[in-house]
Amino acid sequence: MSNALKVELGRRYRFSASHRLHSPHLSEEENCRVFGKCNNPYGHGHNYVLEVSMSGDVDPATGMIANLADLDAFVERQVLEEFDHKSLNEDVPAFREKVPTTENLCMEIFQRLKAFPRAKLERIRVQETGNNSFEYAEENLEGNRP
Amino acid sequence: MVLLTRKIEFAASHLYHNPNLSAEENRRIFGKCNNPHGHGHNYTLEVTVEGEPDPVTGMVLDLKELKEILEREVMQRMDHRHLNYEVAELAGQIPTCENIARVIWQLLEPKMTQGRLHRVRLYESPDLFVDCYRNGAVPAGKS
Numbered sequence: 008m009s010n011a012l013k014v015e016l017g018r019r020y021r022f023s024a025s026h027r028l029h030s031p032h033l034s035e036e037e038n039c040r041v042f043g044k045c046n047n048p049y050g051h052g053h054n055y056v057l058e059v060s061m062s063g064d065v066d067p068a069t070g071m072i073a074n075l076a077d078l079d080a081f082v083e084r085q086v087l088e089e090f091d092h093k094s095l096n097e098d099v100p101a102f103r104e105k106v107p108t109t110e111n112l113c114m115e116i117f118q119r120l121k122a123f124p125r126a127k128l129e130r131i132r133v134q135e136t137g138n139n140s141f142e143y144a145e146e147n148l149e150g151n152r153p
Numbered sequence: 154m155v156l157l158t159r160k161i162e163f164a165a166s167h168l169y170h171n172p173n174l175s176a177e178e179n180r181r182i183f184g185k186c187n188n189p190h191g192h193g194h195n196y197t198l199e200v201t202v203e204g205e206p207d208p209v210t211g212m213v214l215d216l217k218e219l220k221e222i223l224e225r226e227v228m229q230r231m232d233h234r235h236l237n238y239e240v241a242e243l244a245g246q247i248p249t250c251e252n253i254a255r256v257i258w259q260l261l262e263p264k265m266t267q268g269r270l271h272r273v274r275l276y277e278s279p280d281l282f283v284d285c286y287r288n289g290a291v292p293a294g295k296s
Contacts, residue, residue, distance in 0.1 A: 012258060013288045014251055019280040060284075065255070068171055069182055070247030075281070076184060 015062045015129060016072045020082055022091035025052035026107040029096075050094065055109075056134040057086065057116065061126035073125040085119040109135045113143035121145065156271055157213045158201045161223050163232035166193035167248040170237075191235065196253075197276040198227060200261065204268030214267035226260045250275055254283040 027050035028042040038046045045051070059082060063072040089099060095107035101115045113133050121128045134140040168191040169183035179187045186192070200223060204213040230240055236248035242256045254275040262270045276282040 011288055012255060012285055014255060015284040016251065017274075017282045017284060065249075065251045067246075068173070070169070070249035070252045072251055074182065 013062060014065055014072060015060050016078075016126065017058060017060050018075070018078060018082075020057045020059070020087060021054060022057065022087050023052060023054050024090050024093050024095050025050045026095040026102075027051070028106050028108060030106055050096065053135050055090075055112075056140075057082075058132035058134070059120060059128070060130040060132075061123065062129050063126035073123070077125055078123065081123050082120065086116055109133050109139065109141045110143075113141045117143050117145060154203050155206055155213050156201050156203050157216075157219075157268070158199050159216065159219050159223065160197060160199050161228065162195060162197050163228055164193060164195050165231050165234050165236050166191045167236040168192065169247050169249065171247060191237070194277050196231075198223075198257065199272075199274040199276075200257075200270070201272040201274070202265065202268040203271035207267075212267075214265070218266065222261065222264050226264060227257060230260075250277045250281060250283040254285045258285040 026045075027047065028045040029038050029048075030041075033041065059078070061073055061078065065072055093099065095102050095112070099107070099115070102111070105111050105115075113131050116133065117128065117131045120131065128145075130142060130144045132140055132142045168188060169186040170179050170189070171182075174182070200219070202214055202219065206213055230242075231253075234240060236243055236253065240248075240256075242260065243252065246252045246256075254273050257275065258270065258273045261273065271286065273285040274282055
């Protein structure tokens with residue numbers, strides 16, 4: 008029975024960070040047109056919600072896919088310490104070259120979390136505001152979705 | 154295929170303790186969830202059923218019937234109960250969100266008279282939840 012079922016653990020984390028959407032490959036005018044108020048030179052911030060989905064076998068001794076304390080410590084170290092109350096453009100090396108849109112943020116966070124040793128990272132979802140959210144999975148996103 | 158989701162809430166207490174491990178190991182693995190007097194949560198359960206709407210009623214299944222199934226199978230068993238001591242289906246298992254969600258799937262799946270169980274999502278808190286679904290399930294719209 009248990010093999011016929013897939014079980015996924017979902018955990019939400021929160022961080023606050025600032026960003027500015029600006030591409031050095033575009034002119035000032037194009038940047039302004041493409042990114043609108045997100046191109047404001049002084050940047051702005053969001054309260055991001057990060058949702059991490061992990062799959063794996065449920066260990067009969069603990070009843071868990073992964074110990075939450077291990078997952079929390081890993082996410083804290085890999086993501087939250089470097090992202091929370093930071094400027095994504097200035098403080099996260101990956102965004103010196105790439106525009107810190109939430110699409111790129113999802114992909115960067117996926118790369119940082121996929122090495123979690125105790126379960127398989129299925130999917131990352133980042134909510135930028137209550138009205139915008141983005142998801143990323145390394146393989147076919149739809150293929151990983153229930 | 155259409156997916157239909159119904160949400161219910163129940164409150165229950167539990168504790169995490171494996172009698173095959175030492176007291177020290179239990180404390181190390183389960184932390185404050187190992188408190189011998191237990192603790193509780195307001196659980197939120199989302200049950201998603203898949204199917205084609207009936208041409209006559211326009212429904213995948215009658216919501217009233219789903220509500221009754223959830224009342225009988227989940228609420229009466231788990232609401233305001235101690236999950237370690239009062240739920241037979243969880244006997245011998247640590248009542249983690251993973252195991253509770255799996256038991257709920259196993260209770261509900263054979264009771265579906267119309268439609269097919271697609272997903273069980275159980276929230277222990279707004280920041281922690283477990284999804285159960287059939288291994289190799291075909292995503293919505295791809296069948």
